Amino acid sequence: LHASVSVDPAFRVGPVRRRTFGSFVEHLGRCVYTGIHDPEAPSADEDGFRRDVIDLTRELGISTVRYPGGNFVSGYRWEDGIGPVADRPRRLDLAWHSTEPNIVGVDEFMKWSAKSGTEPMMAVNLGTRGIQEALDLLEYCNVPGGTHWSDLRRANGAEDPYRIRMWCLGNEMDGPWQVGARTADEYGRLAARTASAMRMVDPGIELVACGSSASMMPTFGEWERTVLGHTHEQVDYISAHAYYFEEDGDLGSFLASSVDMDHFIESVVAAADLVRAQKKEKKRIHLSFDEWNVWYQKRADSKPPTGDDWPVAPVLLEDRYNVADAVVVGSLLISLLRRTDRVHAASLAQLVNVIAPIMTEPGGRAWRQTTFHPFAQASNLAHGDVLRLAIDAPEYETARFGGVPVIDAVATRDPESGEVVIFAVNRSTTDEVALDVDLRAVPGLRVLGATSLSNPDHTWSATADDDASVAPVANTTASVADGRASALLPPVSWNVIRLG
Ligand code: AHR
Structure with a gap:
């Protein structure tokens, strides 16, 4: 077969954005515990973080890291994860039917973030919680001091504010599986009010409203239009999530997965621009494609435990990627880069062990999956203009x-x-x-x-x-x-x- 392409600097789409090469760390399976944090590992540092994972994160060229979820965030009480570790409660994690030991919380994550040279992208819980808890977390993270939550952060060892810029207003609120899932109107109203209040604490933050959790959701398109109808003035981004896998041996369709991602991006841009036109606004909403990857969702270990089994850090979503999966990951990166005009941030979901380019053995070695390579090459070699x-x-x-x-x-x-x-x-x-x-x-x-x-x-x-x-x-x-x-x-x- 023969194919040809023409390269011309006149066809500049926009700059290569570092935030296109983000990833995601959720309290899910072994992503946090025995993933980024594993005091038993030979490479563990003084804080229990795996140095080998930090090195591989740097080698991958990861820019932002979304945290702490994901479905997990919709039932999470962030203040469980601060203060002396021995005093922290163990909680049920309803999203993944697990026990959350709260050994790692926001302060530990921010330490890891600094060590790995990544920018945090923090999500607030709009499932079981609301405006006040989002404000408390923002105050804890971004206010220098002199107030209850900011002084608590200082007492917990972080004198300087974290000044986290990117904040996600909940996660996949359109999904019936989400704890506290809402209709587009319910979520849009809550997100708009949360965003306005958060900006009163820190006007410099960038906010992401939840878009659809997949292009085949029944509300896809209408969800974006309605949510942005409520939030257009208050937010900067609308999120998009997409996972692909080879189904019934149909390798040809699987290798063409980026056709769906292209359609997804085009459709969300169309919905955002429709709202912009209706509101006669100058500002454009951009996309945060903050979950994307290959994920074999029908595999047994994609299903959480059941009944009285609430394990800590179980094996969940530990997909083993092959060469075709790596090619699909590469083609999805091509789609994201090609729309750098409107995709201003993206997160490969996830970073370690859970549908991840980096794998670890508990207390043992860390290694690279096939999907590691296209990501690392694109992140390290894409410079300048797309x-x-x-x-x-x-x-x-x-x-x-x-x-x-x-x-x-x-x-x-x-x-x-x-x-x-x-x-x-x-x-x-x-x-x-x-x-x-x-x-x-x-x-x-x-x-x-x-x-x-x-x-x-x-x-x-x-x-x-x-x-x-x-x-x-x-x-x-x-x-x-x-x-x-x-x-x-x-x-x-x-x-x-x-x-x-
Ligand atoms: O990345 C795994 C899960 O996929 C996330 O928790 C959720 O947001 C999505 O459905």
Whole structure:
């Protein structure tokens, strides 16, 4: 197969935003306990945080980290997690039918955040709680001192305010599974009032209203319109959540998952712009795609325990990712980057153990899943401007989306160095694609490096013993001649071509 793309700096979509490369740490399964925090691990530091996970978080190039949930936040009492650990209560976590020991709370998370060089994105509970508790948490975090909650933070060891900028107004409030789920009108009114009050404490914060928890929710679209009808003046972002998995062996449709993400983004932008037009407002609402990933939701360990079994940090949602999953993660990153004009933040859900690029053994090793690599490459190599590419590629037929181009790609260009990076997936399950890149608008480039992530067996998964076999390897077919680059892209592959 042959495909061609044209690179032209005139087709600038917007800047590469660091916040596109965010992630998510929820009190769920082994994400916090034995994930980021594990005093028994050989790499544990003086606060019980795993240094190996911190190092891998840095290697991934994570920018923001959303915390503490997720479904968990909708039943969470944040003040359970402050003060002397021995005095903290153990609570039922209804979202995941677990016991929350409250060993890690906001102060510990903020320590971890500083150690890992990430920006916190804090969620407030609008499920079982409301405006007052959100204000208390904000006061605890962002007010310098001289008040009840801010002085308590200082007494708990954090003299300086955390000054957290990004705040999520609840989580997935459209989902019937959510503790305290609401209608769009109920949630919109509560979110607007909570947002106004929070801005009275700290006008500098950025606020995210809950959008739909999936594009197939029955209220999708109408939910966004109604919620923004209430909150447009008060918030900066509307959230989007999407998870994909291969169903019934339909690899072709799975590899085309980003078609759904593109549609999701377009639809939410349309709903936000409709409200903007109706309200005759100048301000635009942007998207925080703050949960996205591959998640095999039908696997047994995606189901929480039941009955009298309320374990601490059980094995939950520990998906093992293969090569095809990594290619899908890469293609979803292409979609997010391509809409950098409206997607201003995103979070790969989640960071450790729970549907995660990083895995740990309790008290043992940490290792990289296949999905680690496309994320790390995109985060570390995308700089400057995002360029939309003119793509001409043959289509293949999918059951879910009809005809889909075998190639999807996006480019970034650093205006200072002139370096152009092309990120491309080949979704063909059978054919190598000869990619031809028209570089006439960016003359004088040569190949600085090219890599491909693929495997003759696309079901290959990494393990703690071997997490390197499907790391991206040099693609030696990449070359430039006469203003055109070319490279052979293997079937089911994620590819990066650096030109400078
Ligand atoms: O990321 C796992 C779960 O998926 C989150 O808790 C929830 O927000 C979503 O449904």
